Amino acid sequence: MAKKPKSRTLMVRLISMAMTGYFRTVMRPRAHRPLSMLKYDPIGTHTPNSLRGRSPNSGHD
DSSP, X not given: OOOOXXXXXXXXXXXXXXXXXXEEEEEEETTSOOOOEEOOOSSSXXXXXXXXXXXXXXXXX
């Protein structure tokens, strides 16, 4: 049986660089460049950058 084709999108986890444990999950296209964005961290006191990382439960290889 043929392998299932890879999906066109990835579920990624954006983690706070303030190390507060706050994160967001977003979908991004597989062919797109890695994400780095400024978002408000409600736990922290300022708006740090967020780092891109794969969501551990995304189910993709």
